[in-house]
Amino acid sequence: xxxxxxxxxxxxxxxxxxxxxxxxxxxxxxxxxxxxxxxxxxxxxxxxxxxxxxxxxxxxxxxxxxxxxxxxxxxxxxxxxxxxxxxxxxxxxxxxxxxxxxxxxxxxxxxxxxxxxxxxxxxxxxxxxxxxxxxxxxxxxxxxxxxxxxxxxxxxxxxxxxxxxxxxxxxxxxxxxxxxxxxxxxxxxxxxxxxxxxxxxxxxxxxxxxxxxxxxxxxxxxxxxxxxxxxxxxxxxxxxxxxxxxxxxxxxxxxxxxxxxxxxxxxxxxxxxxxxxxxxxxxxxxxxxxxxxxxxxxxxxxxxxxxxxxxxxxxxxxxxxxxxxxxxxxxxxxxxxxxxxxxxxxxxxxxxxxxxx
Numbered sequence: 173x174x175x176x177x178x179x180x181x182x183x184x185x186x187x188x189x190x191x192x193x194x195x196x197x198x199x200x201x202x203x204x205x206x207x208x209x210x211x212x213x214x215x216x217x218x219x220x221x222x223x224x225x226x227x228x229x230x231x232x233x234x235x236x237x238x239x240x241x242x243x244x245x246x247x248x249x250x251x252x253x254x255x256x257x258x259x260x261x262x263x264x265x266x267x268x269x270x271x272x273x274x275x276x277x278x279x280x281x282x283x284x285x286x287x288x289x290x291x292x293x294x295x296x297x298x299x300x301x302x303x304x305x306x307x308x309x310x311x312x313x314x315x316x317x318x319x320x321x322x323x324x325x326x327x328x329x330x331x332x333x334x335x336x337x338x339x340x341x342x343x344x345x346x347x348x349x350x351x352x353x354x355x356x357x358x359x360x361x362x363x364x365x366x367x368x369x370x371x372x373x374x375x376x377x378x379x380x381x382x383x384x385x386x387x388x389x390x391x392x393x394x395x396x397x398x399x400x401x402x403x404x405x406x407x408x409x410x411x412x413x414x415x416x417x418x419x420x421x422x423x424x425x426x427x428x429x430x431x432x433x434x435x436x437x438x439x440x441x442x443x444x445x446x447x448x449x450x451x452x453x454x455x456x457x458x459x460x461x462x463x464x465x466x467x468x469x470x471x472x473x474x475x476x477x478x479x480x481x482x483x484x485x486x487x488x489x490x491x492x493x494x495x496x497x498x499x500x501x502x503x504x505x506x507x508x509x510x511x512x513x514x515x516x517x518x519x520x521x522x523x524x525x526x527x528x529x
Contacts, residue, residue: 174236174272176279179226183213189235190228197262203432204412205439215406217242219377221257227279229263229272237263239276241283247363249518255362258289274305281311286510288362290319290524293502303506314516317505318485321526322497323441325430326472326479330465333458338466341385341397346373348394349385356448360487360523364446379405380445386466388449388459396459398481399445400467402474409439430498432477442471443526444481449489457492464493482526 183190191209198206209216217224221242229236239261245254258280263272281287291298303313330338341349350372357363366372376382380401388396411433414422422432433439444467449456464481471479483493485502494500505522509515 174229174231174270174275176275177228177230178279179228181214181218181223181225183217183226183238184228186228186230186233186235187213190226190238193235193237193262193264196265198412202415202418203439204414205409206412208408208410209406210408211406215378216403219406225280227276229267229276235264236267236270237261237272237276239273239280241280241287243285245365246361247357247365248361248515249520250358252365253512254285256283256285256287258287274302274309277306278309278311281306281508284510286512286515287311287313287508289313289506290503291506293318293504299504311508313506313508315504316507316516316518317522319503319505319522319524319526320483320485320490320494321501321503322481322483322493323478323499323501324464324468324471324481324496325498326476327465327468328472330462330469333462335390336395336455336459336462337389338462339387339389341382341387343382345387345394346382349387349397352394352397352450353446353448355450356523359451359520361518361520363523375446377401377406377445379403385446386463386470388463390455390459395453395455396447396449396463398447398463398467400470401443401445403443404438404440409441411435411437411439430477440474440476440478442467442474442476442479444479445525447481451488457489460489460492461495464496468496480526482524484521484524487521 177184190213194207194209198204217240221244223243225241226238228238240259242257245252258277261273261276306313347369350369353366353372366375380399384400386398386400387394413435414432449459467479481493483490507515
């Protein structure tokens with residue numbers, strides 16, 4: 173008999189099995205890869221919200237699959253709401269076809285708070301048949317937005333933009349950073365709530381820091397910022413294979429302009445974290461461009477393969493964020509409002525972090 177177990181803020185007694193399922197779940201493509209969590213399950217899960225829940229399917233002591241729900245409090249149209257993010261659903265290859273994922277999702281979404289998720293735009297199975305199937309069981313996911321994860325190659329040196337300067341943050345910058353975050357939150361939904369400066373100052377997950385936060389100034393005014401997050405200590409990406417066509421192309425280029433890891437090596441990505449800018453500022457677009465270029469420069473300095481930045485495709489600065497991208501991945505954002513239909517009518521762009529699932 174298949175049993176469903178709920179583990180609060182942990183992976184339960186079969187954590188090693190769940191980590192094995194993560195390693196087993198390979199992402200296909202020109203560069204096929206899988207994820208690993210070198211410090212165990214919790215280290216990465218705790219970086220995603222203030223608490224989490226793991227729902228596991230098990231039969232005769234063997235894990236068949238799991239999903240994670242992360243809880244947070246965020247800004248939505250000027251008010252604070254409690255929400256849940258549903259994601260990281262994985263099923264063993266031997267258990268596929270048994271509707272294990274449906275059982276996991278149904279249990280994960282049996283909540284009183286609104287539930288959010290992200291589905292790759294190429295995943296037509298979930299976006300069509302699965303969503304309709306889940307609605308019959310009371311999980312009323314609606315498509316409300318689209319995330320664009322922009323990937324950039326490292327940059328040898330950033331260009332200078334007249335009137336703007338960039339530097340790394342220091343402790344005395346925290347009050348102005350907090351002010352900027354609150355101004356940004358006025359025009360972006362799903363921004364995390366910080367009740368005070370101390371809470372804001374302490375929210376640097378493992379692999380990020382105040383010192384790795386980039387600040388863009390016009391004279392003495394802070395216009396834009398982003399943290400740079402190296403997730404290697406808590407989550408790594410390991411390459412399984414490279415497509416034969418890609419191998420051929422790389423072999424024909426004496427000095428390839430982009431370096432990709434070989435089989436068994438790590439794919440190293442530097443992620444943006446807690447980015448923000450002054451909405452409507454006349455230099456906001458230029459500030460974002462400089463911010464991304466500075467991040468790409470630091471990605472090169474740290475021997476990263478890519479820098480990654482996520483933005484709502486409806487955001488007024490989305491077109492500027494796309495400039496210079498090597499490639500972009502799109503994901504559809506879904507929401508089960510749990511009766512609060514105002515969530516489906518939100519007018520503001522969403523603030524979305526990438527590399528979190």
